[in-house]
Amino acid sequence: MRGFTLSVPTYGQRLLWLALLMGAIIAFDAHVEYGELPKANTVSVLGLLLPLEWADSRLVFWSRAIFLLSGTLWGLRIGVPWSSWGATFSYTLLISVYWENLPWFRHKFVLPNLIFFVLAFWYQFYRSEIRAARDWKDFFRTPLEPSWVSSLSSWSLVMFYGLSGVSKVIGGWTLLDGTSLQLWFHLMVEPGHPLREAVIHSQGLAAFLQTGAWLVELSSFLVLFWGWYRLPLAVLLSCFHLTVQWTFGIPFLTNIPLIWAILDPRRKEDRN
Amino acid sequence: METLRSDKKGEVFFVRAFAAVTLLMPLLATELYPFSAASMFAHSPKTYTVYRVSGPTGEVWDPHLLGVGLNNPHDPPLNSWGRRGYGRRLPASPAGYDVDWDETLVKARIQPFLKKHAQAYAVVEGLRYGVKDGAVTCVERRSYTVRNERFYPKR
Structure with a gap:
């Protein structure tokens, strides 16, 4: 059937x-604080297209402002599809400028960006x-979501x-x-943290946690074949992020609501 | 009830293209925003080396202010498509994962600080941590003094 x-x-x-909402929250984390450092590599698609001189704090300010404005309009279904593209491209530009000016990477911005592209194309x-x-005030009763x-x-999350x-x-x-996890715990986790001493003194525990986290990430591929795995995966990824936040303080919490909304374990039909 | 179906022009192409690009770009480029393989923690260091630097009064100085701090604790440097590192480049630090001792670089980093703040000398303690008998331990240690060249000119 076609x-x-x-x-x-x-x-x-x-x-x-x-x-x-999640994009608006994390949009305020973007900055060009390290813009004085020497440029090293191009790390974004837009970085291949735009001159580096554009990537300054004014561009951060305006791209964030456009994202917040067009995102609000998109959420209210006003001016679509232009507001959809305005929000999607301004967010992509904002975070690309941020990445181009960072001496490391920040991955929490990636998943919302992929979702924006999917929804903008919709x-x-x-x-x-x-x-x-919308004009007939019948949006939520009209079958228009492919x-x-x-x-x-789901594919974006799995990737x-x-x-x-x-x-x-x-x-x-x-x-x-487990060796590297032990070293990271020793280096980055605050002394006195309940898990720190246990991990740095037990390679077996470190190997268990590290292998477990790796298997959780890899197991994401399973939801492409098994719809029933959506709920376990949402639980496992949420636990993974909460543990990373609790130990290393690396903030990925805005991904958790997205994981649940994307996987939507309550969904009866399996349309993966 | 009949299931409604759609077959808009270009829809199938978009779905296939999006799936292909989001699969292939992270595999080929690792990081090219918004395509990303989320490569954090995707390396396996066996040791890390840090420096503890203190002044004549015993005050411990922030290694990052001195340029001997450990950068990028969880993001391995990019190594694809001729790129090495990140968007911006921090000054090279003698601290890091699986690095050799580099006393020359340590002195080069600390000397400007000593001159700027008129400190006579700094006591440097290099600490290398690794895993021994299943537990993290300091596997090697080096201590030396870096003298302010203004106070102690080279002969």
Whole structure:
């Protein structure tokens, strides 16, 4: 059978509102504080296209302002699909400028960006239907959400976490012997933390935690085949982020609501 | 009830292209925002070396202010498409993962600080941590003094 199944847009619209909210929260973390350091590499697609001189604090300010404005309009379904693209591109520009000026990487911005692209394309392809349903005040009862909105959102999540697991395999299997996790705990976790002493004195515990985290990331691929795995994966990834926050203080908390909205374990049908 | 289906022009192409790009770009480029393999912690150091630097009064100075701090504790440097490192480059530090001792670089980093703040000397303690018998321990230690060249000119 040709084409994609259409359903009422509760999944996509809920995900949109949540992604816009999370994006708005983390948009304020972007800056060009390290812009005085020598330029090293191009680390974004927009960095290949834009001259470096543009990547300054004014661009950060304006791209954030445009994102907040067009994101609000998008969330209210005003001026679509232009507001969708305005929000998507201004967010991409904002974070690209941030990455281009960083002497490290910040990955919490990636997942919302991929979701923005999926949802912006949805609004692009279905702009007429969305505008008509909005004008008729019947948006949430009109079947105008194609099945690929949920499947590509899940795909984006799987690529983000699954390929993170793959990158660790490429880094070498010795990663799983626990040594590096012990060193990171010793270096980065505050003395007195309840888990710190246990990990730095037990290579077995470190190997268990490190292998476990790696398996959780890699297991993301399973939801592409097994719909029932959405709930376990949402729980495992949430626990993973909470543990990373609790120990290393690396803030990925804005990904947790997105994980639950994307995987949407309450969803009955399996459309992966 | 009949299931509604859609087949808009370009939709199938977009779905396939998006899936392909988000799979292949992180695998090929590792990091090219918004494509990312989220490579944090994707390396496996066996040791790390840090420096503890104190002044004549015993006051401990921030190693990052001196330029001997350990940068990028969890992001391995990019190594793809001829790129090495990150967007911006921090000054090279003698501290890091699996690095050799570099007394020359330590002195080069600390000397400007001593001159600027008119400190006679700094006591440097290099600490190398690794895993021995299943536990993290200091596997090597080096101590030396860096004298302010203004106070103690080279002969």
